[in-house]
Amino acid sequence: MDAYVIEMENIVKTFGEVKAITDGQFTLKEGEIHSLIGENGAGKSTMMKSLYGMYDIDSGIIKIRGDLMGHITPKIAIEKGIGMVHQEFMLVNDLTVLENIILGFEPKKGITIDFEKARGSIGQYIDQYKMDIQLNKKINQISVGEAQRVEIIKILTRGANVIILDEPTAVLTPQETKQLFKILKNLKADGKSIVFISHKLNEVMEISDRISVMRQSKYIGTVNKNETSQSELAKMMIGREVFLNIEKASAKTGETVLDVKDVWVSGEKEISKIKGVSLQVKAGEIVGLAGIDGNGQSELIEAITGLREVEKGEILLEGKNITGKSPGKIRSIGLTHIPEDRNVRGLNRTMSIEDNLAAAKIEDVQFSKWALIKKKAIHKYAVGLADTFDIRPRNPQSLTAALSGGNAQKVVVAREVAMNGKLLVASQPTRGVDIGAIESIRTILQDVKLKGLGVLLVSADLEEILSLSDRIVVMHEGKISGEAIASETDEEKLGLLMMGGADLSSSKSGGDLD
Amino acid sequence: MKATMQSLIKILLTMIFALLIGAIFILIIGENPLEAYVALVRGAFNGKLKIGTTLASFTPLLLTSCAFAVAAKAGAFNVGVEGEVFLGGITAAYIGINWTFLPKPILLVACFAGAIIVAALWAWIPAVLKVYYRVSEVCVTILMNSVALYITSYLVSGPMSAGVANAQSLPVTVNLTQFMKPSSVNTGLFVAIAVVVLVTLVLYKTTIGYKIRSVGTNPNFSEYVGISPKKSLIQAMMLSGALGGIAGCIEVLGVHGYFLNNFATGLGSNGMLASLIVKNNMVFAPFMAFFLAMLKSGAMGMQQSTGVPKSLVDTITAVFIIVATMELLFKFGNKKPRRGGGTPPGKTANADIETQTRTGVNLPSAKTTGTPTHNEGEVTT
Numbered sequence: 001m002d003a004y005v006i007e008m009e010n011i012v013k014t015f016g017e018v019k020a021i022t023d024g025q026f027t028l029k030e031g032e033i034h035s036l037i038g039e040n041g042a043g044k045s046t047m048m049k050s051l052y053g054m055y056d057i058d059s060g061i062i063k064i065r066g067d068l069m070g071h072i073t074p075k076i077a078i079e080k081g082i083g084m085v086h087q088e089f090m091l092v093n094d095l096t097v098l099e100n101i102i103l104g105f106e107p108k109k110g111i112t113i114d115f116e117k118a119r120g121s122i123g124q125y126i127d128q129y130k131m132d133i134q135l136n137k138k139i140n141q142i143s144v145g146e147a148q149r150v151e152i153i154k155i156l157t158r159g160a161n162v163i164i165l166d167e168p169t170a171v172l173t174p175q176e177t178k179q180l181f182k183i184l185k186n187l188k189a190d191g192k193s194i195v196f197i198s199h200k201l202n203e204v205m206e207i208s209d210r211i212s213v214m215r216q217s218k219y220i221g222t223v224n225k226n227e228t229s230q231s232e233l234a235k236m237m238i239g240r241e242v243f244l245n246i247e248k249a250s251a252k253t254g255e256t257v258l259d260v261k262d263v264w265v266s267g268e269k270e271i272s273k274i275k276g277v278s279l280q281v282k283a284g285e286i287v288g289l290a291g292i293d294g295n296g297q298s299e300l301i302e303a304i305t306g307l308r309e310v311e312k313g314e315i316l317l318e319g320k321n322i323t324g325k326s327p328g329k330i331r332s333i334g335l336t337h338i339p340e341d342r343n344v345r346g347l348n349r350t351m352s353i354e355d356n357l358a359a360a361k362i363e364d365v366q367f368s369k370w371a372l373i374k375k376k377a378i379h380k381y382a383v384g385l386a387d388t389f390d391i392r393p394r395n396p397q398s399l400t401a402a403l404s405g406g407n408a409q410k411v412v413v414a415r416e417v418a419m420n421g422k423l424l425v426a427s428q429p430t431r432g433v434d435i436g437a438i439e440s441i442r443t444i445l446q447d448v449k450l451k452g453l454g455v456l457l458v459s460a461d462l463e464e465i466l467s468l469s470d471r472i473v474v475m476h477e478g479k480i481s482g483e484a485i486a487s488e489t490d491e492e493k494l495g496l497l498m499m500g501g502a503d504l505s506s507s508k509s510g511g512d513l514d
Numbered sequence: 515m516k517a518t519m520q521s522l523i524k525i526l527l528t529m530i531f532a533l534l535i536g537a538i539f540i541l542i543i544g545e546n547p548l549e550a551y552v553a554l555v556r557g558a559f560n561g562k563l564k565i566g567t568t569l570a571s572f573t574p575l576l577l578t579s580c581a582f583a584v585a586a587k588a589g590a591f592n593v594g595v596e597g598e599v600f601l602g603g604i605t606a607a608y609i610g611i612n613w614t615f616l617p618k619p620i621l622l623v624a625c626f627a628g629a630i631i632v633a634a635l636w637a638w639i640p641a642v643l644k645v646y647y648r649v650s651e652v653c654v655t656i657l658m659n660s661v662a663l664y665i666t667s668y669l670v671s672g673p674m675s676a677g678v679a680n681a682q683s684l685p686v687t688v689n690l691t692q693f694m695k696p697s698s699v700n701t702g703l704f705v706a707i708a709v710v711v712l713v714t715l716v717l718y719k720t721t722i723g724y725k726i727r728s729v730g731t732n733p734n735f736s737e738y739v740g741i742s743p744k745k746s747l748i749q750a751m752m753l754s755g756a757l758g759g760i761a762g763c764i765e766v767l768g769v770h771g772y773f774l775n776n777f778a779t780g781l782g783s784n785g786m787l788a789s790l791i792v793k794n795n796m797v798f799a800p801f802m803a804f805f806l807a808m809l810k811s812g813a814m815g816m817q818q819s820t821g822v823p824k825s826l827v828d829t830i831t832a833v834f835i836i837v838a839t840m841e842l843l844f845k846f847g848n849k850k851p852r853r854g855g856g857t858p859p860g861k862t863a864n865a866d867i868e869t870q871t872r873t874g875v876n877l878p879s880a881k882t883t884g885t886p887t888h889n890e891g892e893v894t895t
Binding site for chain 1: 720722727
């Protein structure tokens with residue numbers, strides 16, 4: 001029997017009314033690489049952050065090397081030999097790599113820092129694990145991959161023998177990923193135990209010894225790498241139960257509403273994050289845009305809605321060229337948009353519900369005349385929408401900051417749907433809202449389609465994409481990796497397309513893959 | 515309403531706290547703080563002249579505090595109000611001296627119009643630089659204050675000089691009536707009050723104001739619903755500049771009767787102070803401006819009748835800033851999640867709830883604009 005380094009049993013963690021983990025189980029053996037996989041929001045990161053002491057669990061047992069742990073803080077976790085590389089690196093940009101590594105644990109020579117000693121001891125680690133790091137560069141001068149290696153070194157110098165990596169490959173190029181995997185294997189050979197959080201199945205299959213799956217805040221199971229396959233993992237990850245399946249009504253599709261022609265768009269950090277995407281949305285259909293987060297869906301949506309500059313290509317809405325037009329202009333042609341993050345774009349949290357509902361139409365004669373706002377008209381309009389869309393509380397003068405996730409999202413949906421546009425771009429419309437709101441928002445999307453609007457639905461939730469869409473387009477690394485008719489495909493096939501490595505021809509025609 | 519009450523209470527507490535600290539200093543000097551404060555109040559309000567002087571120094575502060583607050587509503591930190599006051603003043607002086615072909619009432623309007631246009635255009639420069647080239651408006655406006663000061667200094671020592679020992683212009687041919695002589699308070703006070711009321715209405719009752727507030731509190735949201743953040747920010751800065759210009763015009767036409775070199779020094783920064791202390795709240799800013807004006811005009815009386823130097827007033831205002839900043843720091847402390855608790859991406863739900871509970875009371879709009887401004891306020895004042 002192997003000794004477990006880490007044992008986590010029956011973990012429960014809630015954030016307010018959101019259940020992040022309802023039943024978490026995890027064990028880690030000495031010297032293994034154990035992957036923890038699941039969809040976004042399945043609770044993977046929360047599990048590991050609880051282990052690292054960043055969150056207090058509500059109930060459950062955490063044992064480290066057999067010792068039952070009470071309250072854990074990151075300090076205790078580090079003392080127990082646990083280190084974590086976060087998704088966002090915790091490095092000081094203006095300090096050098098060396099300074100970052102020793103920060104807080106500086107070797108002293110009298111009252112000064114003994115940099116030579118530090119350099120020596122860190123050099124050992126660098127050589128031992130064959131990491132490519134330049135100690136004298138500042139953090140803002142090195143690549144993301146190198147910064148990640150710095151994080152790993154930092155953890156090692158603090159004496160970690162359990163290393164948690166939270167989606168480490170999400171920010172890496174394929175080459176950097178390979179390099180990281182080499183390092184991980186070296187670490188493993190040296191007896192370190194590694195937790196690898198990911199939702200990229202091919203990587204998981206490459207690097208892991210064991211794989212644990214979480215779905216919808218629950219532990220699903222643990223399998224040995226040798227005894228499983230990507231498709232089995234996908235099945236475990238996505239699950240068979242289908243909730244909230246809306247009876248799909250087919251509407252007659254009409255003219256093309258949105259026509260994206262070979263569009264290239266820059267990302268936040270890289271140029272050409274979107275590389276030549278083309279897609280159409282017709283009136284009366286829902287087109288699902290699937291893909292793992294960060295593969296360019298957000299950038300594409302921002303380009304369509306006028307919030308991000310288009311490098312090249314053309315976007316037509318209702319036959320009119322909207323490339324490079326302002327968001328206001330595009331809206332006037334008939335765009336409505338549920339943005340992916342209601343707190344960043346979707347709502348102005350410092351304003352009341354009614355001000356938020358009227359925001360996109362404030363210039364309209366309905367709500368203002370000679371620049372004077374018709375407060376009463378807005379109020380009446382808001383009361384009506386609050387009733388139709390069941391926004392609680394019913395008082396439209398309350399601040400949106402006080403609303404629950406579901407009701408806040410309903411305000412966004414109500415505003416956009418009531419605009420009576422031609423195209424609705426719905427980006428993660430049900431992310432982080434309660435089941436009741438999910439159901440009503442999905443029904444609303446369906447109704448919008450029946451009214452003859454074109455709907456472009458972006459969701460990280462495959463089940464949502466499948467249950468709502470007529471056609472599904474999958475994006476991978478800034479390109480369309482496949483397209484399918486919703487009724488002729490399933491989660492596994494889409495999952496493979498999302499990983500980018502599927503047989504394109506067979507899935508395009510919706511043919512069988514198994 | 516509850517939030518308004520809360521911030522009102524906070525402001526009053528800040529005031530009392532600042533006065534208490536001031537009292538400690540007075541005690542250290544060896545004077546009676548109560549006596550000193552009574553003398554201060556008497557210095558500000560005892561008699562027609564004193565009330566008039568207080569009102570006279572209140573007039574420009576009312577406008578400059580409002581000017582700063584308007585820009586802050588759109589998320590801009592306009593340190594350049596002072597420059598706008600200078601340029602508004604010199605423009606009013608130029609028109610008031612030279613355009614004598616106009617009948618008096620129209621000339622008066624022309625003076626105001628000229629001051630507004632020039633000052634608004636002056637404020638347009640940093641706004642455009644910020645919006646299109648991402649140049650910090652704080653730096654630009656600070657620097658432009660010196661430029662404005664030197665332009666006017668040059669004009670009143672050269673081309674527009676009255677030829678007297680002082681650097682000043684010829685007297686203007688049109689004046690705002692001084693109604694509490696011998697103090698210099700003039701009808702400009704009513705102009706200022708009307709303008710501030712009007713601006714407040716624009717901010718809260720019109721689409722222009724709605725957009726400005728929206729951009730100031732959430733530019734991402736504004737852009738997304740089709741408001742142009744660039745346009746609104748420029749509008750707010752120009753409106754802010756216009757208010758500064760009006761202040762300059764009133765000072766020249768009402769108080770001095772000519773353009774006096776350096777006349778506006780401190781008007782911009784004191785207005786900024788008044789606005790910052792109340793977190794750019796349009797309703798409270800005038801009261802704070804009045805309080806500061808009272809401190810200023812009462813200080814001399816206090817110095818004369820007690821042994822307390824008038825610079826104590828500066829101590830009190832300094833304490834004001836410190837306390838206001840401290841309160842903000844305190845809020846920051848509450849806001850911070852548990853150690854290292856970065857919200858995992860893709861978990862907006864958690865973020866939702868966490869922020870909700872933390873923003874139980876939320877001063878509308880002042881919060882987001884207030885946060886950056888305070889930190890910078892320390893540096894600039």
